[in-house]
Amino acid sequence: MSCIAMGPPGPPPFVSPFLSLFYRPVRSSLLSFIFSSGRHGLVLLLVPIPPSSPLMGESWFHREFLNPRRLAFNVLFYGTHLFFFAYGWYSQATNIRLAGLNTLGYSVWISRGAGLVLAYDGGLILIPMLRNIIRVVRPKLTWLFPADENIWFHRQVAYSMAFWSMVHTTAHYVNFINVERTQIRKQTAQDIHYTQPGGITGHFMLLIMLLMYTTAHQKIRKQCFEAFWYTHHLAFFFMIGLYTHATGCFVRDSVEPDTIPTFPFYSTEHCLGYLSWRFTIWPGIIYFGERVWREIRARRATRLSKVLVHPSGAMELRITKPSFKYTAGQWLFLQIPELSSFQWHPFTITSAPEDPYVSVHIRQVGDFTRALGDRLGVGPSVVAAMTQAAMKGAEKDDKAGVSRGDFVELDPSISSISLPHVRIDGPYGAPAEDVFSNEVAVLIGAGIGVTPFASILKHIWYRQRKGRLGSLRRVEFFWVCRDAPSFGWFQSLLQEVEAAQADPNFLRINIYLTQKIGEDMLWNIAVNDAGADYDPLTLLRSRTMFGRPDWKSIYGQMKQAIEAGQYLPGSTSQLKTKVGTYFCGPGVLAKAIKEACDESSSSTVEFSFAKEHF
């Protein structure tokens, strides 16, 4: 087995021993890489990996407190929450004008404190969703916070909101029953709960939270994205409820609520709430503005110019939209009004900015993508037949028959199929331009996380042709994947890029297959691989390796090779060689690679790691 994995016929002699060290034997527990593929095969997983993976065997304390960044976040985030709670409590308890309310005691202090915290959370919750603003500020702020973790942050705020809602609501149940019992105000508890604005909006917000939180569970999101997507738009009503929660003037020093006929319909003379809506409404307004702007932008002229169907089942949509400017490694939202005029689905852009079109590759894995396949007349059954034919062809003879990389173009002028209208929104995600400021770029894609590299590799290739590579001298591309054949379209792209390489040392493709390999497959590989020019699995000149990459030895070897001057001829004269790693994939792997990077850095070679770049 090891001979299969190691036998690289092509690369220059000094690379050979280097490569063999990348290899680590296949183990029986290879299934530990379980990539979540989102709903569509191609959804770029910017997933801010909640570092809760049990695989790491790390203690909760270690994770939350012994990691400086996380510690800083925890101190800041929970610190401000506790501060607002304490301040809310204090300002209520010490306010002489609210002496009447203060007769209720602890419950009113707690409810006011928690209320202020909730206002803070209500202001924060939308900020991570300001996608366009984040896209603009992210490149400038990567040093400060991992901006791609915006959904993670959104969730942290939501968890905090759930907790403080519980505190706030519980305290108010006590408040209102005590108001009724003491008759400090001539009302019953039910009156306050169900006839006054504070109570009504509060109960509605709780109900909306129940629906939003339950449908946002990752299990539901994966099953039925629509349920999550539509339900999450209840946020609109939630925010309205939040901004109007205090309009009932519950916190007052007068007997009756002091309402006025003009906005905001209560006087601040006697209504002594925190008036937090004046602050928290701004993220809401900006978010609303963003949604409007996205709608306007999406309406600009867009045309689906071509659809290519790859035998592996991936559909390549080539879209022309002159107003759409993007850089390599970004992603977009796609809408097909014919299928649904509300849903926007995220896809990674697979074309390079130099291409005259924007392309996305879509695998038929979810209901939306399958519906799209049906619409284009290439539903799952058609694709299956095509794949089979292609596989047969590939088995017989790579060159004469149909190779796996061949695709079928859907041409509306020949066939009866018309192309649907599409709308795209974006781009989102950070550009990968700084690849060119490194001498060596290590691009690592794991599983579905390989998709942004399609665009980046193409982009590098275009720049290489124009001779505008910056300081980039070599590219190491790693693809760690459970079963490569399911990503046939990517293989064909890699084939093109590989074939176009004049300098065999510039780009090296390393593919690691982590799948458990059966005996039949093993023999098949052994028989077909020996002496063949192309790898039998991927049809690339680069050999597929089996098992998981050992990052420490990979980086260690790379460092040694660079220091010895073998890797980059002539680089020894330089003071410091910069090796930038760009990773997209699951967090467990990110961590292992980052550790390897940190460990291998020395005074002459600087390894940097960027996970949040895509």
Next chain:
Amino acid sequence: MGNLIWHEYSRFVSITATVYAIWAGFFGLFYRKFFWDFVGGTLRDPGGLQAPPGAAIFVSLIIKAPVIPIMAMILGMVILCIEMPLPAIKGLSLHRSLVVRVILLLFQTFLTILFYQGTNAAIWSFIAAGCYIRAIMLGEEMAEAKGNRGRSGQA
């Protein structure tokens, strides 16, 4: 479009509603109030609402002794044991029964709607029950847990 598995969704609603019910029942021990006392009740100053004589049974079960909140808490814990589920219940057909869940949740709705703190839990439990009914109507069935789950070295 969409392929929502309703009983898996209902589980989340049910767990949320049930945790609320237990919390509500707990506070019902300390602040005892019959929720429906405003129907025909008299407002005392001080003292609050006093339920009409017709509701004497609820006054004795909620205010004099918090029997209903305690029952709601126990029922809530039973539901949680089934939903989470407790290891001992995991293999039983009870764990996979959607009908049992509907009945328990409707019973929870009934119990929690009677006392002051429980109204939201009642509404939410009712929603959960409705979702489970939808799952039953769609013919969903809960798969039996795999025997080898969590045991290593046997696969």
